Amino acid sequence: xxxxxxxxxxxxxxxxxxxxxxxxxxxxxxxxxxxxxxxxxxxxxxxxxxxxxxxxxxxxxxxxxxxxxxxxxxxxxxxxxxxxxxxxxxxxxxxxxxxxxxxxxxxxxxxxxxxxxxxxxxxxxxxxxxxxxxxxxxxxxxxxxxxxxxxxxxxxxxx
Numbered sequence: 780x781x782x783x784x785x786x787x788x789x790x791x792x793x794x795x796x797x798x799x800x801x802x803x804x805x806x807x808x809x810x811x812x813x814x815x816x817x818x819x820x821x822x823x824x825x826x827x828x829x830x831x832x833x834x835x836x837x838x839x840x841x842x843x844x845x846x847x848x849x850x851x852x853x854x855x856x857x858x859x860x861x862x863x864x865x866x867x868x869x870x871x872x873x874x875x876x877x878x879x880x881x882x883x884x885x886x887x888x889x890x891x892x893x894x895x896x897x898x899x900x901x902x903x904x905x906x907x908x909x910x911x912x913x914x915x916x917x918x919x920x921x922x923x924x925x926x927x928x929x930x931x932x933x934x935x936x937x938x
């Protein structure tokens with residue numbers, strides 16, 4: 780009796796292991812191999828911020844990652860859902876960049892677009908700073924009085 784039970788248990792586990800090993804191969808055979816195609820920024824283009832990233836959709840993708848590589852590092856700048864094939868980066872540093880889009884699937888390996896290249900002109904930052912004009916330096920203002928600060932403008936400053 781024990782021999783039969785042990786034997787049937789071993790066969791049962793053998794069937795489970797065989798099915799588990801065959802399952803990924805069966806799923807992989809049905810996985811898409813299509814990749815996103817980059818649309819914008821165009822290959823070798825020079826763009827101003829905000830930078831619009833656009834690519835084609837891939838059938839059965841559940842989402843995308845936009846990956847950008849600068850001179851010193853690579854970083855993901857956006858993760859989107861399946862219905863989104865654009866991303867706008869409001870601020871972007873100057874320099875030369877490489878980018879690609881990774882399509883993500885449920886139960887299937889990711890696929891990746893070809894690499895694209897673009898550049899953003901370097902913006903010269905102001906070297907001047909605001910100068911406090913009021914209240915005067917070393918002013919004595921009574922605690923009961925509100926203080927009104929004013930300063931000189933800096934060309935190119937925002938906010």
